[in-house]
Amino acid sequence: MNLLKRKLLGGTNNFENSRKGITSLAILSSVVGLDMSPQSKFASELVASHMATCLAVSEDRERLIVVYPSEPLLSEAAFELMSASTLSQILTQFNILLKKSIVEPGPRGEIVARIILVLVAHRLRAQRAENSVKAFLNELYKEDSMPDLSNAKPEFIEGTVAFTHFNAIEYVPTKKTLEEFYIKRCAFIMKRNHPGVDICIPVKLVTGGYSIIIIQIKNINFSSVKADENYPSSARFMLSCNYVFNNSDLKEHDEQYLCLYWQLRFQGHYQEIPKLQDTRSSESRKLNICWASFGFDHFKMNKDVASILKDILVSHISPFESEWQVNNVDKGDIWHWKELKIMHPLGYYEYNYEEKK
Template structure:
């Protein structure tokens, strides 16, 4: 049913009933929701399992040497909540126990989505999976002018949570950078100029470019369409077969109404 639901959702995007603005964020939430559903129906909810359900095997980050208490920690979210404030350390437990991943407010520096993680062996300590979403229509990984900083130093807690006590968060974090609009398939562990803060950081940063990395093979075409979705009078969604239900507009008539806008398209 999921492909059918998403196709209907995309029709609503194209007809303007759903705001299509942050398309990359919409697609990323769909991908993460699929992972959350798989974890919900399974018994293993570890970060390791989360990554295995998210990425194809050959797109997995190298976990060698990364914190065992983080890898074996647990992820427990069933929904997203948009917040208008910068969370504090104590909020991580609140979000985790309520099975909630949180969406940072629009244009928040560094991060778009954060998923709380309960660390293994430490029953009262929590950390984060921090996700940055980009949707640049490009064939180059350098189209993001801030990369690789946007995939590493700008995903550090000291940058993302600079207005709360989480800026001093000293537990390991997993920092994921997704460039969804990339036309091909590429991945790497981003490197930046070393600073004292980055030398002390125990974070694992992983950057993926394109949609081929995620376990979404049965809905990939729909998600690609959503990423580029916009309201257009030429789309099939606006065609009317019955004149009694509404006016029928043909492409030539639309071009005549606004010739300057469609001049390049005609050429």
């Protein structure tokens, strides 16, 4: 474990003495499952000094595809480095790298959702290796935002989750996949644009079988639940195993499972059981637990972390961000917001930099 922590830190003994940017990227990547930019100068350094794995090298040898494969011990080491004193620094450094496009931005809502879930797993891990679904939800949601568990079966709600990290998959999972990922202490990220669902967390039932928590993430900045034109279908039918796992044996999954729908940038604070339209197959779906949350403030976390994650939700590459404000007279770098507006007047005409400051 000490060796793994030193490797994540790039050979140093602690976070403060490390190169904080790339170290933060290594720590988060080993638990959240990030897409690195193949052209990033950090890609080769992560492989050389921070435990990343190189999958491919371009013919001109200027681009690398690097990943952090599922490795339970490495995620445990990352958890130990994510202390209360370093967590805010790690997330801040990661946000800076997003704004510099060193990490592939992708859907910001999904990235933030995975960070929220990993932080919950981190807190629970300090208590025990495997925690009940009920304990997981209690640690995830604030008391007034808890899902309605009135129809929860004991074998599911007392079943356990044990994930410590995420990995992306390029295939449709099966029932066997749930067991394999649970044993590896891993939750999985569905392939890009997979219908219905973004994140899946395996659950081991009290009976010894396996079920699942499936989560759909939206990052819509609006004050109405109707901002998602497919809602409530996107939180009910599109989150059913029948729809999500159409090409695997999970399509006929007959155990209870939990469907969570998050609209993170909703302007307000609202939650509900999404309505179920009666169809011939609706009877079987009534067994499942469905819960929709609109807004960011449903989740348990400290204010500093919440502030950083909210900024990540809206962060983008912009010359007005502090990361690009370079003033170095010796090298001829003089940043001024008025000059930027002159060079791109249609793009920045309405941008009021004084208010942003």
